[in-house]
Structures are given as structure tokens and as C-alpha cells.
Amino acid sequence: MRVVFAGTPAPAVPSLRTLIDSGRHEVLAVVTRPDTVAGRGRRAVRSEVGRVADEHGIEVLTPQSPRDPEFVARLTELAPDCCPVVAYGALIPQPVLDIPVHGWVNLHFSLLPAWRGAAPVQAAIAAGDEITGASTFRLEAGLDTGPVYGVVTETVRPTDTAGDLLDRLAGAGATLLTSTLDALEDGIVNAVPQSADGVSYAPKITVDAARIDWSLPAHVVDRHIRSVTPAPGAWTMIGDLRVKVGPVTATEETLEPGEIGVRKKALLIGTGSSAVQLGVVQPPGKKAMAATDWARGARLDEKAGAR
Template sequence: MRVVFAGTPDPAVPSLERLIASDKHDVVAVITRPDAASGRGRTVGRSPVGRLADEHGIPVLSPHRPSDPDFLDALIALDPDVCPVVAYGALLPRPVLNVPKFGWINLHFSLLPAWRGAAPVQAAIAAGDDVTGASTFLLEEGMDTGPVLGVVTESVKPTDTAGDLLARLAVSGAELLEATLNAIEAGEASAIAQSEDGVSYAHKVTVESARIDWTSSAAAVDRHVRSVTPAPGAWTTIGDTRLKVAPVSLSDVELEPGRILVRKDGVFVGTATRAVLLGDIQPQGKKLMKALDWARGARLTETAVAL
């Protein structure tokens, strides 16, 4: 089949790699978001998917808006049989959705209809789900509402960060996406409408929403921190200092929510239940360091509180 692949960030790369290596599918072009600034130096560069396409000499389309007439004309000229999409990052209008013969096949990192939306992996960890997965489905104009073509499950480990879990799902999801396209080509695919039961939404994670709420339980704080690691990163403030907080550990220490205790064995912060033990922290403008090293240097008092 003639394939035009749409995707942008690192989690989409394993899927494109599998399709490029496949002897059943011909990736004739890639669609990705326009070059953007990233990193501390704000250097403008190609997306991970765009870089992979460049390495293999695959033409790249980077429309500022998928509704641009020039983009629609270019897509029609490519005459794709199917357009797989993984974390592309922009909504596709109906004229674009109508172009490929077999439609747009989206790989979404949840077991639909659970966690429709922008941040399904983060939401699954924050909610304490034991099992999540990935789904392939036929893209339509609704938010992740199309009929499901295939699923793969993945256990959520107690120490998983969003980065850990997404890395595994990117690999297992790539295999699922290739299998789905193979089934479509063989005429063996079966699309099943999503149930109206069990629908949940995973809203976009922002820097503000990544702030730690110390009035939550210790378990909730632990899940929250892991759900926003590595990006955008959990954070709190102590006095005038803003700190990014790496994954924490549960403890048996009892402290009032936000109250800080510095001992020889670590830095503890109170929650609504029991305190958590801080691991690494990163003061704004500085490098990652052990929480205890920072606390000693900052000379925290017994009245210090995390907000």
C-alpha cells in the first residue's frame, strides 16, 4: 500500500521505522509539524519524525495548518491508500480525512474509550491505573471517537514515569499499527464502534497543572510526580525558590501537608496522609541535585513549607 505517515515527536518514531522497514508498505511521504525552537538555546530544528524521514530520503510535508489548500493538493497528488498517524499534533479537517482510500489510522496510547485526548499516558499514571495500552482506530472529526481496529495492553509498573511507560507503548504500539495496516491490506480488518461506557478524557498537561498539591495523599503526590516526568516536570516552591521535583518515595513519617523535615536520611515533605521522601530536585536555573544536598546548602529552617 502507498502510505503517507503523519507524526511529530519521539514516540511516533518507532512506528515510522517499522513501516519504512516493511516490505508490504511504501512510505511515499511524511507529514510532520513545522520546524520549531527547542532546548535551552531555543534552536530551530526538525521534528524527530522529520529527521528520520530525511535520513531515508522520504519527502516531508510540514503545513502550518492542515487546512491549507496547498497541503490538500499535495496530499491528493500523493494518492495514498492509507495515512497512519501517531501524535501528529494538529486536527485534520474533513477534506483531508477524505483523501486516503482506507482513511487515517490513528495510534492512540490508551485503551479506548478510556483516556481520549492529549495526554493519555500521563492520565493513566495519575489515576493509578494498573493496566493501560494502545489502540488503533479510524480517525474521524470527533476527539478520538472513531471505531477501534486493534488494541495492545501494557501493565503500569509502580515506579513508571510517563516517559518510561510511553517508551514501551511506542514500541508495542508500532507493532500494533503495522499489524493493523497489514489487516487492512488483506481485507481482514474489523472496526468496532467504541462503547459509550467507560469514556474518560486526558486533558493536555501544562506547566501550571504539573504543580504539586501537597494537600493530596502521599500516593496521589507520587503518581502525580511520575505522571509529569520527564515533561513538563513536577514542581513546587519553597520560600522564593522554585524547584522541579523528580519522582519521590513513600515514607512512614507524619507531617502536616507541605511541612518539610530535613534529616540525615533525607528530605521529607508532608501530605494529607504521610510524608514523601524527595529524591532529586532541580532549583530554577541550576542542575539536578540530591534534595538533601540542596537542603543543607539552603539551610532550611524548621518552619519551611513547600507550596
Template sequence: MRLVFAGTPEVALPALDALVESDHEVAAVVTRPDARAGRGRTLRPSPVAARALDLGIEVLRPPRPSDPDFVARLGEIAPDCAPVVAYGGLIPADVLAIPRLGWVNLHFSVLPAWRGAAPVQHALIAGDEVTGASVFSLVPELDAGPVFGLLTERIRPEDTAGTLLARLADVGSGLLVDVLDHLALGDIEARPQPEDGLSYAPKLTTEDARVDWSAPALGVDRRIRGCTPAPGAWTTYGDERLKVGPVTVLDSAELKPGALGVSKSEVRVGTGTTDVMLGDVQPHGKKAMPAADWARGARLESGTRLG
């Protein structure tokens, strides 16, 4: 089939690579416009745009999917189907109708669970044991289209949003290609999403990533892992923010919520249940470091409080 692929961040690259290596033709790529990044705030292409340019694929960067020039060019390309992975823009109904077989979206949850922008993060924060990926037909309503296929993936105790998303992107790329193969053959049919189990996963804000040390230790652990690497879990030490990496949940409860227990080799923090041991932390204006190194440099003593 003749495809136009829509995607923007790095997590979309495994799907793009898999489609390029498949029997289908990737005629063009749609991605978000170049954005300013880095200390110099220079304009940089999205990861998907950069990969497509390296592959010699036409790149379309409309300011919005309703842009008339983009709509006209998409009509000229006349794709059979438009696969989508984390594009980051809402496709209007008239644009959805351009590909002969519509737009199909690879979404990183088992729909209808966790519709929205941050399904992996919310699955971790909620303490889900299993998540997965779904390929569905894109419709105007958010992540509500009928599903062509899905897979499940166990959430590991050490998973962060970053590691889990990377794993789902890899296995999900195979699912996407398989669905497109069957769409080309005409032997697959999408099924409506069930009404039970619907939940939403809005984009996490910086405030969502603030650690509440009065919460149970498992809740603290899940929130930190769900916000790693982005938007980045944090707390406060004095008047400054302290970024916090994944922690280890301990069996004992010796400290009050937010209180530190400092030794030469480790730093513990009290929660609403048992203590947790800090992993890496990042003080304001500095690089990430082991918590014990931070404690020595800051001359922390037991009883100091976070938050």
C-alpha cells in the same frame, strides 16, 4: 500499501521506523513545521522530520492540515492509507477522505478511556493499574473513531509518563503495522467504541503540575510521576519554583503537609497522609540534583516548608 505517515515528536519514531522496515511503502511524512528551540531559539525540524530526512523520505510541513498546497500534494501522492502517531493537528474531513482506506491513529490508551492529548499522563495521575494502545479510524470527532485493534500494558509502580509512553510507543508500533497488514489484505474491520468507560485527557498545564502537599501521599506520588518529564512537577521554596522528581511513599506520618524533615542522607516531606521521600529536585536556574545535596547547599533545616 502506499502510506503517508503523520507524526511529530520523538514518541512517533518507533512507529515510523517499524513502517519503514515493513512491507509497506512510506511515500512521505507529514509533520508540524520547524520550531524554535534551544538557547539560540534556532529553527529545528521535528524529530519525525529529522528521521525522515535521514531516510530520504519526502517531508511535508504544512502550517495547517487544510493548507491548499498540502492538500494538493497529498492528492498527488495518492496514499492507500495514512497512519498517524501524535501528529498534533486536527485533520479536516475533506483531507481525511483522500487516502483510499482513510487515516488510522495509534493512540496510547484503551479507548474510549482517556481520549485527548495526554492519555498516559492522566492514566498515571488517576492511579490506573492498566493502560494500553489502540489503533482506530480517524474521524472529525476527537479520538472517537471505530477501533481496529488494541493491546493492554500494566502500569508499573515506578513508571513515569516518560517511561510508560516510551514502552507503549514500542509495543504500539507493532500493533500499528499489524493493523495495516490486515487492512492491505482486507480481512479486518473496525468496531465502534463502547459507550461505557469514556474519559478525556486534555493537555496538562503548568498549573496542573503543581504539587499539593495536602493531598494523600499516593496522590502526590501519582501526580509527580504523571507530570514527569513534562510539563514537570513543581512546588515552591520561598519565592522560587522547585522542580520535583518522583518520590518514595513512606509508611510513617511524622510531618505536617509541606513540612520538610532533613537528615544527612534524605529529605522527607509531609503530605495529607504519610510522608514521602524526595528524589531529585531542580532549584531555579540550576541542574537537577539529589534532594539531600540540595538541602545541604541551601542549609535547610527540619520544619522548613514547601508550597
């Protein structure tokens, strides 16, 4: 099958590499978000997907919008049979969805219709889901509402961060996406409409939303922190410092919500139930470090509290 792949961040890379290595599907071009400007030299930085395409000599299309006439004309000229898409980062208008014969097949990291939207993995962890997965579905104008071709399931482990879980889903999802394209080419798969029951949404997580609410029970605080690790990263104010906080461990000690307990071998913060022990923290302008090391060096004032 002749395909144009759309994707941008690292979780899309396994799918692109699997398609390239499949020996069955020809990747005509890659669509990715425009280069960003970063660093002291303000250099243009290619997306993760764009870099892989460059490595393989594949044409890279970086429209500001999928509506751009030049992009629409080029995609029409390429005449792909299908456009697989993984975390591209922009809505595809209907006229562009209609260009490939088999449409756009999206790999989404949830068991649809659960957790439609931008942050399904984070939402699954925050909600305490024990099982999640990935789905391939035909993209349509609605938000992740299209009919589903196939799914894979994945257990959410008790210590999973969003990064851990997304890595596993990206690998399993790559195989699912390629198998879906195989089946489409062979004419042996039919998309099944999503159920009207069990619909939930996972909006993009802002930095403000990643702030820790210490009044919540310890297990909810734990899920919240893991759900936003590594990005955007959970944070709290300790005194006048805004500190990033890595995954925590529940304890049997009791402290008031936000109360700090500096122990010889542990840094504790109270929640709405039992206190939690901090593992890694990152103070402003510094690298992440063990919470106990930071507490000693910062001469942490227990009265400051976390908020």
C-alpha cells in the same frame, strides 16, 4: 500499501521506523509540525519524526495547518492508500480525512474509549490505573471517537513515570500499527465502534496543572509527580524558589502538609497522609541533583515549607 505518515514527537518515531523497515509498506512522505526555533542561534529545529524522514530521504511536509491548500493538493497528488498517524499534534479536517482510500489510522496510547485526548499516559498513571495500552482506530472528526481496529495492553508498574510507560507503549504500538495496516491491505480487519460506556478524557497538561498539592494523600502525590515526569515536570514553591521535583518515596513519618523535614540522609515533605521522601530535585537555573545534596547546599530552612 502506499502510505503518508503523520507524527511529530519521539513517541511516534518507533512507528515510522517500523513502517520503513517493514518491507511491505512504502512511505511516500511524512507530515509533521513545522520546525521550531530554539537555542541561542535561533536555529530551526526539525521534529523527531522529520529528522528520521530526512535520514531516509523521505519527503517531509510541514503545513502550518492541515487545511493549507498547498498541503491538501500535495496529499491528493501523492494519493496514499492510508495515512497512519501517531501524535501529529493537529486536527485533520474531514476533506483531508477522505483523501486516502483506507482513511487515517491513528495509534492512540490508551484502551479506548478510556482517556481520549492529548495526555492518555499521564492520565492513566495519575488515576492509578493498573492496566493501560494502545489502540489503533480510524480517525474521524470527533476527538478519538473513531471505530477501533486493534489493541495491545500494558501493565502500569508501581514506579512508572509517564516517560517510562510511554516508551514501552510506543514500541508495542509500533507493531500494532504496522499489523493493522497489514490487515487493512489484506482485507481481514473490521473496525469496531467504541463503547458508549467507560468514556474518559485526558486533556493536555499545563505547567500550572503540574504543581504539587501537598494536602493530598501521599499515594496521590506520588502518582501526580510520576504522571508529569519528565514533562512538563512536577514543581512546588519552597520559600521563594520554584523547584522541580522527581518521583518520591512514601515513608511512615508524619508531617503537616507541606512541612519540610531535613534529615541526615533524607529530605521529607508532609502530605495529607504520611510524609514522602524526595529523590531528585531541580532548583531554578541548575541541573537535577539528589534532594539531600541540594538541601545541604541550599541550607534549607525547614520553616519555609512547600506550597
